Amino acid sequence: MLRIRTALPALALLLSLTVATMAADKKPAFTDPATAGPDFQVQGEYVGQVDTDDGRVAYGAQIIALGDGKFHAVGYHGGLPGAGWNKGERPQADGQTKDGLTTFTLPDDDVSVVVKDGTATVKKADGHTIGTLKKTVRKSPTLGAKPPAGALILFDGTSADNFKGQMTEDGLLTQGATGKQALGDHALHLEFLLPFMPYSRGQGRGNSGLYVQSRYEVQMLDSFGLDGKDNECGGIYKVGAPAVNMCLPPLSWQTFDVDFTAAKYKDGKKLKNARITVRHNGVVIHDDRELPNATPGCKPEAPGPAPIFLQNHGNPVRYRNIWAVEKK
Numbered sequence: 001m002l003r004i005r006t007a008l009p010a011l012a013l014l015l016s017l018t019v020a021t022m023a024a025d026k027k028p029a030f031t032d033p034a035t036a037g038p039d040f041q042v043q044g045e046y047v048g049q050v051d052t053d054d055g056r057v058a059y060g061a062q063i064i065a066l067g068d069g070k071f072h073a074v075g076y077h078g079g080l081p082g083a084g085w086n087k088g089e090r091p092q093a094d095g096q097t098k099d100g101l102t103t104f105t106l107p108d109d110d111v112s113v114v115v116k117d118g119t120a121t122v123k124k125a126d127g128h129t130i131g132t133l134k135k136t137v138r139k140s141p142t143l144g145a146k147p148p149a150g151a152l153i154l155f156d157g158t159s160a161d162n163f164k165g166q167m168t169e170d171g172l173l174t175q176g177a178t179g180k181q182a183l184g185d186h187a188l189h190l191e192f193l194l195p196f197m198p199y200s201r202g203q204g205r206g207n208s209g210l211y212v213q214s215r216y217e218v219q220m221l222d223s224f225g226l227d228g229k230d231n232e233c234g235g236i237y238k239v240g241a242p243a244v245n246m247c248l249p250p251l252s253w254q255t256f257d258v259d260f261t262a263a264k265y266k267d268g269k270k271l272k273n274a275r276i277t278v279r280h281n282g283v284v285i286h287d288d289r290e291l292p293n294a295t296p297g298c299k300p301e302a303p304g305p306a307p308i309f310l311q312n313h314g315n316p317v318r319y320r321n322i323w324a325v326e327k328k
Contacts (some may be wrong), residue, residue, distance in 0.1 A: 011326040026033070027204070029316050030196040031310055033251050037124045039065040040196055042102050045080055045138060046120045050131030058084055061113075062132055062225040068200040069097035073104050074225045081244050082283040083138070087097060137162040138248060140255040140281035145189050146322035152181055154308070155322040165310070173276075173319040175208050177313030182305035183213060185327035186214050188258040190308075194222045194233075203231070206250055207313035209297075210259050217295035218278055219285075220317060223247040234280045237295050242278075242285035253320075261327075263291075265303035274301075 021090040022049075023216035030036040042086035050059045060080035064072045074092050074301075076085040095115070102115040110125045147153060147280035154162050157171035167179025167324040186216050194206035206222030216236065228245030248254050257279040264272040274291040277284065298309050312318060 003030075008247075011063055027197060027199040029200075029206075029317050030251070031193070031318065033196075036251065037070075039067065039069060039097070039198055040070065040251070042097065042115055042200075044125055044135050046115075046133035047080060047083075048120075048133035050122050050129060050133075059133060060085060060311075061100075062290070063095070063115065063120075064225040065196075065198040069102075071095040071097070071102060071104070072225065079139070080136075082281070086242075087244075088122050094135050094279040099148045104193055106205050108116065112150060114166065114237065120234040121126060136254070136301070138281070140248075140253070142189065142255045142257050142282055144321065145255075145257075148190070148325060150325070152183075152326065154179055154181060154324060155319065160232075162223065168318065171320070171321070173310070175310055175315065175317045175319075177310045178214065179307030179309070181324070182307050183260075183324055183326065184262050186260055187325045187327070188212070188256070188260065188308065189323050190256045190319060191221055191253055191321045192256070192260075193305045194220065194247075194250045195316050197222065197315065203313075204315075206317060207311075207315050208317035209295075209311040209313075210277065210296045211261065211309035212256070212258060213274075213292040214299040215301055215306065216276065216291050217297065217311065218256060218276075220259070220311075221247075222250045223276060224249050234278065234285045236276075236286065236289065236291070236317075239291060239295075240286060240289055244283060244285060246280040246283045246285060248281060256280060257282075262305070263301060263303075268303065270301070 043063050046061040049056050058079050060076040062074045066140045072138050074090050077088050078086040091103040093106050095102050103173050104113040111144040114121050118135035121132040123129050144317040154174050160167040163177040166174045197205045208220040209217040211217045219235045221233045224247045226232050228242050230241045231237050233247040259277040277288050278286040
């Protein structure tokens with residue numbers, strides 16, 4: 001999780017986050033933090049300062065729950081992604097909870113990290129404390145954004161009338177919903193919550209997606225702590241990875257703010273590709289990116305406006321506060 005000596009080689013043995021290790025009947029999906037169990041309390045983001053060979057530096061860590069008290073941790077020199085990380089190496093380590101303590105050991109750095117009650121204490125082998133990281137809960141700066149005058153209110157929790165889809169008893173939209181409002185060039189705000197699925201891996205862990213115009217998917221996935229690839233949260237499959245992986249821990253409300261320009265056609269022939277800018281939790285992850293083709297899984301490219309689609313990949317993903325502003 002921490003690289004105390006700057007020239008050390010990368011850790012060779014990392015626990016894979018893409019291989020399922022539990023039978024299907026042992027892969028619960030939690031949508032309520034109150035029932036998510038003790039591992040959920042350890043998982044999350046931690047920030048603080050650590051003494052290194054370069055002096056005392058800001059440091060961030062993301063701890064990912066893998067079930068049965070097992071964890072994987074990723075370190076970030078300078079702070080968390082989108083909040084200070086220098087985009088350098090991401091030291092990693094595995095950990096285990098025993099007797100109320102979750103311990104990570106980095107043998108190459110002669111360092112251990114012990115997590116208890118929301119505090120990660122970093123120690124050298126001689127027991128000397130060299131840093132402390134505190135658990136933090138980040139929120140998107142656009143969370144709860146109010147629609148401007150003239151906006152199309154697609155979902156506000158009062159009904160699902162503007163979607164072909166279902167609403168939960170507590171006023172949330174469920175996966176698999178298709179909008180009824182066809183959209184051309186537009187800006188879109190959407191809030192989503194990924195389930196906590198500690199025993200699941202890869203594309204089976206909190207998978208959904210926002211299909212703009214039912215054609216171009218911005219991936220939703222529990223990619224917390226992962227590399228940030230084109231098939232992970234915020235990615236556009238086979239088109240581009242997000243500039244930074246801004247996925248927050250599962251059961252955090254997250255935001256996509258999209259600015260979309262539709263493909264242009266004349267006499268049935270495409271003249272210009274669609275373009276998209278995406279802010280994930282307030283950070284630009286795609287800046288006016290060209291979309292050369294539609295994403296498989298929904299509608300093909302075609303002239304004219306079309307509604308959004310929220311993919312059903314079998315995981316209980318939830319959505320709220322969805323609105324759009326059409327461009328003239």
